[in-house]
Amino acid sequence: MIFVLTGAGLSAESGLGTFRDEGGLWTQYDLSEVATPEGFAADPEKVLAFYNARRANADSATPNAAHTALARLSQQTQTALVTQNVDSLLEAAGARDVIHMHGQLDWALCAGCGARWDAPAVMQVSDPCPACAAKATRPDVVWFGEMPYHMDRIENALSAADLFVAIGTSGTVYPAAGFVEMARAYGIETLELNLEPSGGRFDDGLYGPATDIVPDWVDRVLTA
Numbered sequence: 001m002i003f004v005l006t007g008a009g010l011s012a013e014s015g016l017g018t019f020r021d022e023g024g025l026w027t028q029y030d031l032s033e034v035a036t037p038e039g040f041a042a043d044p045e046k047v048l049a050f051y052n053a054r055r056a057n058a059d060s061a062t063p064n065a066a067h068t069a070l071a072r073l074s075q076q077t078q079t080a081l082v083t084q085n086v087d088s089l090l091e092a093a094g095a096r097d098v099i100h101m102h103g104q105l106d107w108a109l110c111a112g113c114g115a116r117w118d119a120p121a122v123m124q125v126s127d128p129c130p131a132c133a134a135k136a137t138r139p140d141v142v143w144f145g146e147m148p149y150h151m152d153r154i155e156n157a158l159s160a161a162d163l164f165v166a167i168g169t170s171g172t173v174y175p176a177a178g179f180v181e182m183a184r185a186y187g188i189e190t191l192e193l194n195l196e197p198s199g200g201r202f203d204d205g206l207y208g209p210a211t212d213i214v215p216d217w218v219d220r221v222l223t224a
Ligand code: APR
Pocket: 006, 007, 008, 009, 010, 012, 013, 018, 019, 020, 021, 024, 084, 085, 102, 167, 168, 169, 170, 171, 172, 173, 193, 194, 195, 196, 198, 208, 209, 210, 211
């Protein structure tokens, strides 16, 4: 079974940008103001506006060749497709059962009762929760200081994998950044597909734009 961890570099060529590259989101915004529970409590309108803009970008983006290749891989081999990304471009490319450990822009969450529903294009602080009517609507996105989703399922899949592949991630945010070391501890082969080496301890690496290196790698895996 192949365990694939993806990051913002997978969707960069779909126009969604990344966080830490030049011009990335965290070079334009103070993440403590828009991606933490404290930031949301201090100024919910600013946070919802930030995610409304990201949702609009994601909704107008289309899957690139790397998304399509990973969808093909997941359809033809036993693959755990884990993403840090909150866009749904892998699903749009036909991937099934994508594990979104940082949540998704497509979902709204009630900070009061925990109910989830399809996110409106423009989320407003005054939106009442459809379940409890509280005005505590937030994006269903995991913020810094919050526990990522599906960690038990992720750790079970990692322990059962034969190959760990990290695609388009800088390996700077835990717990995702620790998965390569967990894989090494399990004796699993590790491979990085990225624009440039992230500095993580991988057995092997393929470097270049995801739309070049991911389809080539998937073709090799599927014809091996
Ligand atoms: N093809 C392949 N890799 C690319 C491309 C590309 N076209 N463009 C950029 N990259 C690589 C960069 O070299 C970098 O290693 O993608 C990585 C992007 O790193 P980050 O911007 O740090 O994004 P990511 O690793 O996904 O961030 C992890 O941090 O802010 C949080 O929750 C957020 O999920 C995010 C997490």
